[in-house]
Amino acid sequence: MNNSAQELLFLGFGSQRKVSSTALPHHNLLDLKKLDLHELTTIEELGDAHVGSRELTPLREDAFELSDNEKIEIIQEHFAKIMETLGLDLTDDSLKGTPYRVAKMYVKEIFEGLNPKNRPEARTFSNGYDYSDMVIEKNIQVTSFCEHHFLPFIGKAHVAYISKGKVIGLSKINRLVDYFARRPQVQERLTLQIADALSEAMETEDVAVFIDSKHLCVSTRGIKDHSSSTVTSEFRGAFKDKDVQQKFIDFVKTDTQL
Ligand SMILES: [Zn+2]
Numbered sequence: 001m002n003n004s005a006q007e008l009l010f011l012g013f014g015s016q017r018k019v020s021s022t023a024l025p026h027h028n029l030l031d032l033k034k035l036d037l038h039e040l041t042t043i044e045e046l047g048d049a050h051v052g053s054r055e056l057t058p059l060r061e062d063a064f065e066l067s068d069n070e071k072i073e074i075i076q077e078h079f080a081k082i083m084e085t086l087g088l089d090l091t092d093d094s095l096k097g098t099p100y101r102v103a104k105m106y107v108k109e110i111f112e113g114l115n116p117k118n119r120p121e122a123r124t125f126s127n128g129y130d131y132s133d134m135v136i137e138k139n140i141q142v143t144s145f146c147e148h149h150f151l152p153f154i155g156k157a158h159v160a161y162i163s164k165g166k167v168i169g170l171s172k173i174n175r176l177v178d179y180f181a182r183r184p185q186v187q188e189r190l191t192l193q194i195a196d197a198l199s200e201a202m203e204t205e206d207v208a209v210f211i212d213s214k215h216l217c218v219s220t221r222g223i224k225d226h227s228s229s230t231v232t233s234e235f236r237g238a239f240k241d242k243d244v245q246q247k248f249i250d251f252v253k254t255d256t257q258l
Helices: 003-010 037-049 068-085 098-110 170-181 187-202 242-253
Strands: 124-126 134-146 152-162 166-168 207-215 230-235
Touching: 068 098, 134 170, 134 187, 134 207, 134 242, 152 170, 152 187, 152 242, 166 170, 166 187, 170 187, 187 207, 187 230, 207 242
Parallel strands: none
Antiparallel strands: 124 166, 134 152, 152 207, 207 230
16 A cells, blocks of 8 residues: 555545534543643653654544634634633734634645645656656755644755656655645654655655754744754665765755856
């Protein structure tokens, strides 16, 4: 089974069970009051360690049973509650539209990559010109959100493959990166998901993904380190070879003036 099929299965696709918008499972939300101090400490530590538990984004089986508009309505309500709890006056002209803006942004923009219906088509063509060296798409903008703090991490992805007979429209690689970035994420999982998607589309193991990004949860809170960045990489197939890997890194480092 290929990865996207696996992901669809994981997401519970195929089960067409209908739920009403009122069936949002509030009762399954994490009840912080019931957690003891040890569990809360573990949650805090896990967040700062940025541990990703699974390669597949952990989604509920009923993740897409509500429509986008139903989700926006529910999130809007809950976000208003958060703001009210913080003591903000939602009758203020500047604030009153915020819950809706945030809800719409979550569903339609920054987390739209949760929904497989938004996955870009990665159409490939046969490689008619016998180009056999690596193809690198570098400096791809990454804007994602850390799933532990819901704060952005922003950086660059460099993605490469060696064709086994197929080529892909280069902008499709950017779109794949963007799709997987538009989720609550951990950078390690994002790296693997891009490698999987590219490998599946190109029908080759010979793929490399390198991401360097700044996490706002590191710079704006906790340790408040503004200078550090986080690097993750995945080298598969031919890219496991040290020389091939070095060549990829050398190409990524070139600064061609255009
Ligand atoms: Zn974080």
